[in-house]
Amino acid sequence: NRLLLDLETDLFATCCYVDVDMEEGSAWYVRAGHLPPVLRHPDGRTEVPESEPGPPLGVIRQTDFPMSPLRLQPGTILALTTDGLVESVEVDIEDGLNRLAAGLAGSDPSHLGLVADELLTEANRSDDVALLLMRFDGMDVLPSRESWTVWRVPEAVRHARRYTRRALRSWGVADHTDAALLIVSELVTNALVHTDGQVRLDLTLIHRRLRIAVADNSPRTPIKPTNIGWEATGGRGILLVEAMSDTWGTVPVSGGKQVWSELSLD
Structure with missing residues (x-):
């Protein structure tokens, strides 16, 4: 309107x-x-x-x-x-x-x-x-969900990784931890560095498919760089997320955005 x-x-x-x-x-x-x-x-x-x-x-x-x-x-x-x-x-x-x-x-x-x-x-x-x-038609299998508000502290990314590791272990998919932790690290780091306000991490598992989503208060969509020099100190996060994900994207959420990644665990 x-x-x-x-x-x-x-x-x-x-x-x-x-x-x-x-x-x-x-x-x-x-x-x-x-x-x-x-x-x-x-x-x-x-x-x-x-x-x-x-x-x-x-x-x-x-x-x-x-x-x-x-x-x-x-x-x-x-x-x-x-x-x-x-x-x-x-x-x-x-x-x-x-x-x-x-x-x-x-x-x-x-x-x-x-x-x-x-x-x-x-x-x-x-x-x-x-x-x-x-x-x-309803759902035969309900998703497993975990959600956590990321604290803006120096060890925030480590806390987010530890939270993710515990969730995956409780769901019985700990053998896929490495890729998930890398994606969590990059998405949480981007949100903390480039935005202000609250950052939320959402994890969803259904039918052996893991969805990792990080929401923040900025409506600005992350831009995938087209060319990065060897000396560059940033800009590789989204490229890593894309490389490790089956699919990824971003959607507007409540005045901000949510950047998400999905992994097939089969």
Whole structure:
């Protein structure tokens, strides 16, 4: 909303944003002048949850966007769409949402691609249409998690390494300690040297895949250097993280960022 207003244009956008906790089967959603999600419960019942929307993005600077909860049981389908699917000259939005809900109720939830094809045949082709379907199946194995706030002390990196070593030992994956400790050292060092405020280390293990994440208060994304001389005293941290990781990246989190790395332990 702030971004569109700061552009000082006449542009605006509607939005529905859903944040799903896959472990708990819970979700929060927020609407900015957009259609609500439509739910199909495991027993075939459908629901268009009632919620208070905020205005479209880019219209009012000082405004609220209320959050509303959702509870998902294994087998629940969540549908998000644009008004091109449910509104036309002949059909108003409320009737269109009811038609969408009826289509979901009579569908086979095991084949979402076929469900999407059936729903899109009813779309008004004179307008843009977007459709997103998600089936929540629950989780057979819950992740193992550990989180620790890194103290800004001279031995902070050593403490972070020791915390990581203990977590890996308790999870029975101590044979993969060396690579994990190197990644923790580099990510924690970067956060302490280049940012201020709190630094948090998060470790997650699920299906023999280890995720190491370090969050800080700076929104600045780390830049991978393209060329480093032999005499350089810095700049190799991200290159080491990339070399030791199966994949890595960065995401914005609460006004700052989280730099993460994943390792396969197979």
